[in-house]
Amino acid sequence: xxxxxxxxxxxxxxxxxxxxxxxxxxxxxxxxxxxxxxxxxxxxxxxxxxxxxxxxxxxxxxxxxxxxxxxxxxxxxxxxxxxxxxxxxxxxxxxxxxxxxxxxxxxxxxxxxx
Amino acid sequence: xxxxxxxxxxxxxxxxxxxxxxxxxxxxxxxxxxxxxxxxxxxxxxxxxxxxxxxxxxxxxxxxxxxxxxxxxxxxxxxxxxxxxxxxxxxxxxxxxxxxxxxxxxxxxxxxx
Numbered sequence: 437x438x439x440x441x442x443x444x445x446x447x448x449x450x451x452x453x454x455x456x457x458x459x460x461x462x463x464x465x466x467x468x469x470x471x472x473x474x475x476x477x478x479x480x481x482x483x484x485x486x487x488x489x490x491x492x493x494x495x496x497x498x499x500x501x502x503x504x505x506x507x508x509x510x511x512x513x514x515x516x517x518x519x520x521x522x523x524x525x526x527x528x529x530x531x532x533x534x535x536x537x538x539x540x541x542x543x544x545x546x547x548x549x550x
Numbered sequence: 551x552x553x554x555x556x557x558x559x560x561x562x563x564x565x566x567x568x569x570x571x572x573x574x575x576x577x578x579x580x581x582x583x584x585x586x587x588x589x590x591x592x593x594x595x596x597x598x599x600x601x602x603x604x605x606x607x608x609x610x611x612x613x614x615x616x617x618x619x620x621x622x623x624x625x626x627x628x629x630x631x632x633x634x635x636x637x638x639x640x641x642x643x644x645x646x647x648x649x650x651x652x653x654x655x656x657x658x659x660x661x662x663x
Contacts, residue, residue, distance in 0.1 A: 537606060
């Protein structure tokens with residue numbers, strides 16, 4: 437069965453510092469991979485997605501993620517965080533051969549300190 | 551519309567009452583999904599529609615939960631005889647293509663008292 441693991445429940449980072457959020461997945465085939473962000477009281481916003489091709493994908497708000505098939509990982513990075521990046525981040529995996537549901541990780545809460 | 555619209559944004563109901571939650575997807579999006587987000591539970595898949603059909607309803611927690619979609623557009627999630635454990639944020643999402651990811655609505659926060 438497919439699964440998504442976000443090992444870090446909570447991360448605190450200083451404003452201006454770099455950020456990396458980890459995501460590992462278990463899936464029988466090449467999946468679609470996504471990162472979403474949820475600000476307090478808001479719905480989820482798509483940051484970026486990976487289907488195929490270049491393993492380094494760029495997203496909105498200065499985020500990028502790298503797909504590493506050998507490690508079954510899709511980690512999210514940002515070189516310099518802003519206070520507005522404080523939010524919860526979700527990694528998700530979907531099947532390339534169906535319209536079905538996305539499997540979401542448990543989320544990583546990011547706190548940005550001055 | 552420009553985005554996925556959900557109504558109401560907040561709903562407080564008494565235990566045992568029925569509630570209906572509405573989702574207006576982005577125009578032209580054929581796929582529609584319902585998820586539930588509870589504290590400590592993450593995002594829990596409920597049901598997926600392709601057009602008016604529901605190929606996957608495996609996430610509906612019990613027979614008190616049902617959903618329909620009409621005209622390939624609006625969807626309604628109905629919870630009968632609500633229980634306190636039904637309290638959660640119910641999120642709707644739609645998608646034009648399976649590889650494009652979802653666009654989520656802002657959710658309906660349901661509180662059962």
